[in-house]
Amino acid sequence: MAWRRTTLTCAVVGVLAGRQALVGGSRPVAILAVALIALLWLAFLAVAQRRIQAMGVPRPRALSPRAAMAAAWCTVVLGALGAGVLR
Amino acid sequence: MTSHDPRPSAGGWRGWREAVREGVRLWFAPARLRAEGETPDYRFSLANERTFLAWLRTALALIGGGFAVDQFLPDQDRPLRTLLAVALLIGGALCALRAVNHWLRCERAMRRGEDLPVSRFPTVLALAVGVLSVLMVLVVAFGWAS
Numbered sequence: 001m002a003w004r005r006t007t008l009t010c011a012v013v014g015v016l017a018g019r020q021a022l023v024g025g026s027r028p029v030a031i032l033a034v035a036l037i038a039l040l041w042l043a044f045l046a047v048a049q050r051r052i053q054a055m056g057v058p059r060p061r062a063l064s065p066r067a068a069m070a071a072a073w074c075t076v077v078l079g080a081l082g083a084g085v086l087r
Numbered sequence: 088m089t090s091h092d093p094r095p096s097a098g099g100w101r102g103w104r105e106a107v108r109e110g111v112r113l114w115f116a117p118a119r120l121r122a123e124g125e126t127p128d129y130r131f132s133l134a135n136e137r138t139f140l141a142w143l144r145t146a147l148a149l150i151g152g153g154f155a156v157d158q159f160l161p162d163q164d165r166p167l168r169t170l171l172a173v174a175l176l177i178g179g180a181l182c183a184l185r186a187v188n189h190w191l192r193c194e195r196a197m198r199r200g201e202d203l204p205v206s207r208f209p210t211v212l213a214l215a216v217g218v219l220s221v222l223m224v225l226v227v228a229f230g231w232a233s
Binding site for chain 2: 002003005006009010012013016017019020023055059060061062063065068069071072073075076078079080082083086
């Protein structure tokens with residue numbers, strides 16, 4: 001549930017970021033920003049989905065450091081991208 | 088992230104240097120974490136993971152707040168609005184980096200059977216969010232309209 005909740009939060013922030021990018025019209029840069037945001041969300045979704053599947057056993061292994069890093073970096077890059085599309 | 092108290096085992100400058108070196112090792116070779124100590128009870132690792140995700144959601148909320156400030160305060164002065172938005176975005180990014188750093192350090196402490204790391208970050212974040220909120224209320228209530 002925690003991974004699903006976090007993916008949902010990421011989706012909401014991604015929508016806000018996409019809206020931010022498109023406020024000034026659909027210029028090529030804005031379209032590129034939206035595509036990058038969508039890719040970031042998909043990456044986050046893939047990490048979450050893998051982890052949810054890995055937890056479907058009676059004694060799940062601990063989260064791998066690589067997955068934790070990937071999820072955190074998706075968030076950081078989303079923030080950096082957001083700073084780039086501010087009006 | 089620098090607000091952590093790494094509690095170096097050796098005191099003074101050497102202790103800090105060792106703590107920094109360990110932190111760098113943890114960040115750039117995180118897979119080595121599994122080679123350390125013993126695997127803790129899986130329930131403890133899952134609790135640590137849930138805490139990590141809660142911090143990640145906090146980071147995402149701060150980033151979303153940055154977008155919200157920029158999109159929903161269009162009547163405010165642009166530099167001020169951008170400053171508030173950038174402060175929230177930077178706060179969100181720092182919060183995400185801190186989330187993964189704290190998760191790594193907690194996981195390592197559990198594997199080594201040590202005490203969990205203590206941190207001043209929650210206090211710093213709470214104060215920063217409080218100050219930003221008061222600032223936003225003042226901006227909305229008293230103007231600085233463009």
